[in-house]
Amino acid sequence: MSPLAAFLYQSLLGKRDQSGIVSLLAIALSFTGGGLTWFTIWNNAPVTVQADWFTIGETSFKVGILLNNLSTLMLFLVPTVALPVHVYSRAYMKGDPGIHRYWMYLSLFCFAMLGLVIMDSLLLMYVFWELVGFASYLLIGFWFTRETAIQANKKAFLVNRIGDLGFLIGLAIVFTQFKTLNLVDLFGDNGLLYQSAIVDGLWVSPVNSLPQIWFTLGGLAFFLAAMAKSAQFPLHVWLPDAMEGPTSVSSLIHAATMVAAGVFLLATVFPLFSESALLFIAIIGTITAASAAYFALGQYDIKRILAFSTISQLGFMMVGIGIGTWDAALFHLTTHAFFKCLLFLSAGAVIHEMAHLKTHSQLDFDPQDLRNMGGLRHYMPKTFVLMSIASLALAGFPLTSGFLSKDSIVISSFEWALSKGNLYLIIPLSLIIVSILTAFYIGRLLFKAFFGEFRLTNQLHGKLHDHPLHEAPKTMLMPMFVLGVFCLFPLFSFNPFSYHDSWLMDGLLSDEYAFAPSHIAHLIIPAILFLGSVIGWIIGWKWYVQHRYPFNPANPALKVSLNQGYINQFYDVVFVKGTLKLAQFCYWFDRHVVDAFVSLIQSIVLSISQLSVWIDKYIIDGFVNTVASVTYWTGHQVRLVQNGKIQTALYSVFLIVLLGLIYLLFF
C-alpha cells in the first residue's frame, strides 16, 4: 500500500518534489513489510483475508489477500530488487526535467506489482496485471518527445493486450467450469481443481462439466497471457524496443519483476495445465530461448543484448514450467532478478558515463553502442567487477546463484526427456546449446566494452585527458554492490554445487518430481556447460580483444541476427499494413458499396416519384382534362347550331318535325 500512497503523493505534488525521497521511503517500507511477512509465512500455513466486493445474482465476488510461500516470496523479492533501483535512480535520473513523473510512475508500478502477487482472486490479479502493463507503458514512453519511445510504448501495450485477451479467456473458462475465481477455492489443498477429473472425454468438476478440450484450452489461454507479458516467441517483439525507457526502469521492470509476472501466473495456476499444454509451453520456451540467444549474437547496443538475454532466460523459465518443475522455474526467476538487474544497472552506469563524455566533448555518438566502447575497465574498475560477477551468474558459472538455478532447469529437463522418450531430448540439448551461446554473447559484451582500447580515442583528439571517463557515483555503486552479493551462491544454498539443497525450491514444491533423477546427468551436464562456457570465452577473447575476427562482418547470418530475424518487419507487413489495408478496404466499401446502395435506393425512390408525377400529370389529370375537353367539344359542336343564320334554325325545326313524324309513324 505504501507505494500507492507514494504514487498519490507524487502525482499531487508534481514538480514541487523532485527528490523522490517519498517513493524511496515507501519502497523501503514495503521491503521491511515484505521481509517480515515472508519470515512469518514461509513454510507455515498460508494466511487469507477476505472481504465482500460485489454480488451478481447468486454469485458474489470477494476481494482478499492470499499469503502463501509463493506469494510471500514474490512479495519479498520485488521490494528487494526495487529498493536498490530506487536508490540508483536518484543518481541516474538526476537533472532530468520529468523526474517527478518518473517517481510517480515507478511507485505506481511497485504498487501494481505488489498487488498482483498477493491477490487471492484471479479477477483481481487481472486488474493488477493490466495495471502493471499500463505502468510499463508509461515508463517506456517516459521520454515521450522521442518518436522511437512513443512507437515502443505503443507496441508494448498492444502486444500486452493480446496477452490480456488470453487472460480474459482463461478467466471465462475457469469461471464456467468452477463458478469461482478464488485461488484458494481452486488450487488450495482441497481445491476444486483437484476434485475434477477427465472422465470419458469430458472435463468434470463438482459444479459443471465441459468437453475435454477446454481443459487444455484454459491452460493455453493463461499461457497466452504469460507469452505476452513474459516476452515469449512470437510475442517477444516489444521487449527489445522497450529499451527506449530509462535504464533503471529496464532493470526493474523488464528484467526482474514485470516480465516475471507471467512466470508467477503460470506457477499459480499450474494445476490447470494438461499434458499437451505443458508440452506446448516447454516447446515455446525452448524456441524463445534459442531464437533470442541467436538474435543477441549480432546486436551492438548494450541494452538490446541484455533485452534478448532476458527473453532467452524467460524461455528457460517457461521450459522449467513446461516440464513440471515450476519450483525450478521460480528459483531461476529469483536468481535472474538479481543478476539481470545488476547487469542493467551496470550497463546504465556505463551509458551514463558515455553520455557525460558525449556532452562534454560535443561529439555525436550513440552512448549505448558497443562499437564506441572499449577498455573501460581502466576507467570504471568497480563497475567492471560487478558486471563481471553478474555475467558469470548469467552464464551459469560455478559458485554463482545462476549456476544453481540454470542447472536445476537443464538437468531436470534432461531427466524429463529421458522419462518421456528420446525425441524429447531435443529440448535439453537445445538448452545446453543456448547456455553456451549465452556465455558467449555476454562474454562478447564484456570484451568489447571493457577490454582492449577505447575506440573513440582517435575522435576525441586528446580531449580524454580533460574530461576522462570516471567511475560511477557512489549512489549508483552501492545498490549494484548489494545486488552483486545476491548473485553469489550463499544466499540460496549452502552447497554451491547442488540445487537440491536450496531452501527456495524446497519451500515451493516439496513433492518429488514425476520423473526419475539421473545422477550421471547431475555430473555430466554441469561439466559440459562449464567447459562450453570457457571455450566460448576463449574464442570470444580471441575475436574481440585480440581482434582476430574470422568472419566477414556483413555475412548474412549476422544480418539476420541483428535484424531480430526480420520478425518486426514481418509483423509490420502482415499485421500493421494488413490492418491498414483492411481499414482502407472498409472505407472503400463504405464509400462505394454502402453509400452506393443508399444512393441506389435514393435514385429508385426519386424515379418512382418522378413516375408518379408523370402519371399524375398526364394520366390522371389527363383523364380529367379529357373528360372536360370532350364535354367542351361536344358543347362546342352543339353550339354550332347557334350560328345566327336563320336558315339553320329553319333547318333544325324541319329536322325535329321529321324525327317526331318518324317516331309517330313507326313506334
Place this chain on the structure above:
Amino acid sequence: MITLTHFLVVSACIFSIGLYTVLSKKNAIMILVGIELMINAAILNFVAFGKYDKVSYSGQIFALFAIVLAAAAVAVGLAIVLNVYRHYNTINPDEVNQLKDK
C-alpha cells in the same frame, strides 16, 4: 283516273321543293319564293280534299282565304327584306348572323 293520291303527291313534291328552297337558297327573295311555294302546296292540298265536301265546298273557300293570306305574308316578308337590305346592305341570309353565339 286521277285519284286523290296524285294530288297529294304533287302537293308533297311542291312542298318539298319549297322547303328545300327555303333552307338552301342564299337569296332572301328566293326564301320568300320558297315560302310561297310551301303555302301553295298546302292550298293545293286543301283543294284536293275539298272534293269530299260537296255541300259547302269548304276546301276551296279556305283555299281562297289562304291565297290572300299568302299575299299578305309575302308583302310583309318583302317589307322585312327591304329593311334588312337597308340595314345590312345584303340580302344573303347567311350574312345576317348578328345573333350568332360568339
